[in-house]
Amino acid sequence: MNTQPRRFGIAALQLNLDETDNLELLLQKIQRTKLRYPWVKMVVLSELALRGVGAQHARELPSAEEEAFCRAARELGIWLVPGSMYEKCGSTVFNTTPVINPTGEVIARYRKIYPFLPYEKGVTGGDQFVVFEVPEVGRFGVSICYDMWFPETTRALVWMGADVIIHPTKTDTIDRVDELSIVRASATMNQCYIVDVNSAGAQGVGRSIIVGPEGETIHEASVEEEIITFEVDLEKVTQVRERGMKGLGQPLKSFRDGRVYYPQYEQGAVSPALAELGELKIPE
Template sequence: MKPLHITMIQMDIIKGDFDANCSTIEKLLQQATQPPDLLMLPEMWSVGFDYRRMKHHSQVLSKTLSFLNHLARHYHTVIMGGSVPESKGDRLFNTTYVLNPDGTTQDRYRKMHLVSQRHLEGKTFNRGNRIPLFQANDVPFGVANCYDIMFPETTRGIAQQGAQLVTVPAQYSSPFFDQWMTLLKARAMENQVFVAAVNRVGANYFGHSCIISPTGKMLFEANDQEQLIEFTLDADQVERKRAIRHHARQINEMALMKWVYPQNFIGVGGLVERDGRFLMVRQNYGRIKGYWLLPGGHLDKGEAPEVGAAREIMEETSVHTQALELLALRNLRVNGVVDSYQVYRMEDLGGEPVPDGFENTEAAFLTPDEIFNEKPVTHLAQAIVRKVLSGEKNGLQLQTDFIKHSEDYQLYL
């Protein structure tokens, strides 16, 4: 068991009155029955959303951090400091500081998703763009600030970095109680993490701070009154649940990058020559199903192109290779996404071609006559083989006379 003792301050917040809000925190902490490993405060606990004076509040950040420093050292605990206004030049951020037990700052998280349209938060603050990871008693955790929980990508990003706990400082208001409960449970279940959420109370705010298990079970739920919350969770439960079924490992990143969050692709292929023949595979899917082409595919995340080319050839044909030189570059723009395809001349290191039986149905070394006259071979594969057979060594040149699928298609040989 890896215990983590959490203390949360569910409090009313007096707009613009820093001293009064500090007094509330200190008064509630007097009720503590055990030293916490992690102390959590709600969003904008220091002055509330005092928009008219937000710039001023951000400029006295040192005073706020001094109070958090005092709490961290006095209780010898990690502090997830809710959030406070922070200025950086002309920009304002809704920022969460996390402090170590000695009062030093671990890191900070700037709220990424701001309530906009008819709400002043989006007009007042700038968005953060980084998801840091923090530690409390060797338990890795992250921060999703209030409205952030509406966006599953935030907590997914936290979990993908190895977090076992997502902390949520918030000022969720009364019309959104059902939303609050539903989103928190969903974020816990889909990422298989604990969620500890601390909300404010007071006029128009409902409190109901809570602790939720990696399976979405409500472990603790407060009422709508000011109170100190103490709870001990077993962080090892995260890995026990993931050992049974780890949802995040089933994510199809390639599909998401193409259809949900379009990003540029890098594909690789290889030309392998053996005794005057060239290695080809027969495609088993898509619009060119049944055609022969060079073996290849898209890079894995973080993979070097020349390494990816050798891997793809091995996976598709069982032939061992290594990259020698870049032969061709093809760029294609589709729906605002650029698919860039790099083709390498590969050194043949042996192995007989065997189709993978999934992406291709046949794998073989084809003669030039088979490639150009006898078999259905893609124009791109033919163009690359033709260039190699010509012996030209004039660098990569834009092929203006190549048969294109669209105006956004470019081939360099």
């Protein structure tokens, strides 16, 4: 039995980014963060930090850029989640987040399940969830930006054992305040940490947020560049899930033990109400 405290240092980099090739800037920021905060074991970047929006930026993976991130992780001895990048797979494009371990190995690639349609044109949704193990610490799940608007995605990661959810996002619109409420609610309902890192500058409006397993805001960033460093406490996740949020609700146990029938998840289920909403397209 592991008797060591399961604390783990993370740095979420809310950077001022342009819609351009940001590779050298990102590598520099990652290195400087580790040098200044040597206790940090994982660095997380925002969605599409590498080049910004545009399926035309898609590359087959592994790419030269992904390999550069792998070298940085290996040289610094850190876990690295370098935001996301557009991945070309044949004629299909995915919005993909690599997970790189401290030896510089890509141990997983998560493809965003819900592209921001109809705006994220030319991008196909993935169909696989990603949860990975940080040895002697805990399990981490990955989701990307718009995925969070579908509570089933967060619940699936927690069902698979995620204690911490890494959530790169790229929001430059007025609904950021609504996203903050979703992050807080999702962390509370699923009794987990959520690391929601947005970009600043031309790519986003900032306001990254780190939320703990009782819905507590550990840090909410400004709209400017911030290097957000903090520790997650995986023992606290276990305690909250076992004893209840603030000693009260134990929703994961109730969900586990429930026998309710959800008609929307039956194979071939059709909702007449949702069918009436019409085509998914940009409003005119």
